[in-house]
Amino acid sequence: MEKFTQLIERATGIIWGWPMMLLLIGGGIILTFRLRFFQFRYFPHIMKQTFGKIFAKHDGPGTVTPFQATTSALASTMGAANIVGVPVAIALGGPGAIFWMWLVAFIGVATKYSEVVLGLHYRHRNEDGEYVGGPMYYIQKGLGWKKLASFFAFALMIEIVASTMVQSNSIATTMKGAFNIDPIWTGVIVAILVGLVTYGGIKTIGKVSEKLIPFMVIIYLISALVVIVVNIKELPVAFALIFKHALTPISAAGGFTGAGVAAAIRWGLARGLYSNEAGMGTAPIAHSAAMNDHPAKQGFWGVFEVIVDTLVVCTITALVILTSGVWEKIAPNEASTMVTAALSPVFGASAAGVIISATLFLFVITTVVVIVFYGEKQAEFLFGSTFAKIMRFLYIGAIIVGAIGGLQFIWQFLDLLLAIVVIPNVIAVLLLSKQVQAITNDYFTNFYKQAYRKKGA
Template identity: 40%
Template sequence: MDFLNLFTAEPEMVTFLKAIDSLVWGPPLLLFLVGTGVYLTLSLGFIQVLRLPLALRYVIRPDPSDKENLGDISSFAALTTALAATIGTGNIVGVATAIKAGGPGALFWMWLAAFFGMATKYAECMLAVKYRTIDENGQMAGGPMHYITNGLSDKVYSKPLATFFAFSGICVAFFGIGIFPQVNAIADSAAITLNVPPIYTAVVITVLVAMVTIGGIRSISKVALVVVPFMAIAYVIGCLIIIATNLESIPSTIALIIRSAFTPTAAAGGFLGSTMILAIQMGIARGVFSNESGLGSAPIAAAAARIKEPAKQGLISMTGTFFDTIIVCTMTGIVLVMTGAWTSEYEGAYMNSYAFSTGIESIGAYIVGIGLMFFAFTTILGWNYYGERCVQFLVGVRGIMPYRIIYIALVGGGVFLTLDTIWILADIVNGLMVIPNLIALLALRKVIVKETRKYFDGLEEESKNY
């Protein structure tokens, strides 16, 4: 069996990958992921609720003095770079695959994971700034591999743990979130909306990715600064139009989502039915794919921010999960359930296109199709940078250019892979990346709480002096 056949996947290979996926995303990892978020939520005093207004204010009104701080890009650029890597197929196709497999209840578990994940995102991005370093090229280098090695005192296990994280990060960039799901989604969207053959799409994407990624983080952030806010707003407006024209369906839609989260979902139309366990598994796994809270990827972008206070960047980065899942994924999920698309025979991008075509007959398919193409493209760019930083940690800056070449070469391959195989493989490598990051967060829990208290105590002291 050659490499391509491995992924275009023979039935026995799909069965094998599903078995590994069920093992990786079994109850232990689900409890570990959500449990870490719960612990950090309690330890930080529900920071994702009480400090969210402050975090949003930092995003909307950046501090001009931050330009003078050490870093490669602005805090907002770091946030949009992280959002570029998160707002993508996870918010559109990922929600569709979660609901198709786990029923409407999967969306509820995405919400739950995102709520506690906001505290996790705050903690990991705060640590990224606190323990970041400067590489041989003079660029900021940070993320879990750095706060593991620089923050943990026990070097016996910290180095292997950091190495495992970096290796897993490269696997996610190559075979998980980074390339295959995004390219496949772009190819499907181009075929649906523009009738472009997949092979042409593959060539165009490869060329565009090469043009941007060779420029590094500054080039990627410039694209993200323009594309991400514009396309996110346009996509959400499209969702709101569909919801506004079906206001009478909102109570029954929400009721179905909540009811399905705690009871088995019966077969309906093209939906084959699911258990509560499957809804939980799909909701949390796809939630991590979408907002990447706990995955350890966003801290890599956060470490490049021109900012002095680690806690401040943690707050700014925390809003990424809010925008990604609480807003964008919710819009997608409600539209899929409200229009009945989840019971159709379609899956993936085709299900989203069907939902939008049903909700906005004339331009619905174009909104989701074009939006998905832009979202997926920026995700490819963001994950190129994440994988690059992992390579830099493992072998130094000499490995960056070979990594970029391999990454660009793999981009075209996503159009030839089956949807099931792509998402199962992505789930597996995501889970491997989550484990060392969560271990580090719990090991550094005292540092997280201490740094947070110091920052907010400082803010209170400043307010008293005015």
């Protein structure tokens, strides 16, 4: 069993190294060229259609508002990766890793946009009257590859069992360390909360996420910004470190072991790709339920998602770490404690621990709620709505099992299963990119230009 586990770890390490980066980044570059750099050319318009219309009423078929769909998708990306993953990237790749994180975010925008556009274009109403969509639908309807669509759905359905366990265990461990709460009770509480929210379907998930996601992001950002303001004199130095060491090595100092350019690129790209999940195929499942009269409009909310997750929250986390200087004092194997260490001198060790623990708890709760919904939709696609409800109970049970650290051998398959999900999705998006291009051209020809002509007239 140990040799088998080592084999899985080795295979996963190889796949999620440069091969996966080249697939995701290469795919993002191809889509960026095919869409004629729309994320740069129309950036003000995209911001106006998203940030500027968060509270606006929306027309078009759908189950939830565009913002609710977006916060639901954000719920699965906003989490420990934003608070723990960024410090790890800096610890192993140096400050220059943040530059590469930004770069891949701008490239990943095209992939996320394309996924969401295809999700809406190929969605349909299920037997419960809700709009459903995602890679399994655009692989089947757009490419006619029913077997691959079923393979994708089955792989994601199983992957979410492992993912749910890992998420549950992470929050149980955090609550045990911060408040000495027995993991079994954390698991039971999380399971009950997740069960109550998911029972109401995407409508309830959307209502909860549109309130909880902004609240916890604002709380975290306020805490982080206070630290940055206290260390404001170090802010120019932090940006200088990011840009300078994106292309030059940085020497060891204190607990920091030093990093070369290759390490900066590798960890920056990995963090950027993993944090916003562009190309992973999960976001379009949530976005497909949105009320919108044109797929491109909802695609803009996919752009919004990447901006909030990577360019705002991950960047703020990086600046907290760099301006406070903790990245030079804490060893890489303890990088996950950097944000708490940065907050401690300002808020006190106890308060800092509570802030981070509470934030992580809320992040994990929302993440688990949404990924359970994703799993249900795969089960529904494969076997119908009755089986989807059965899978919901299986996922809720996995929360409790994961909290106490049970069935850990399943966790070893998490990244491998995720790779099996990502590869067919990215290939499908690339093969359907002409469809995305046509939909995008239709929007900017018949909506964007006409609206501006009327405004000018």
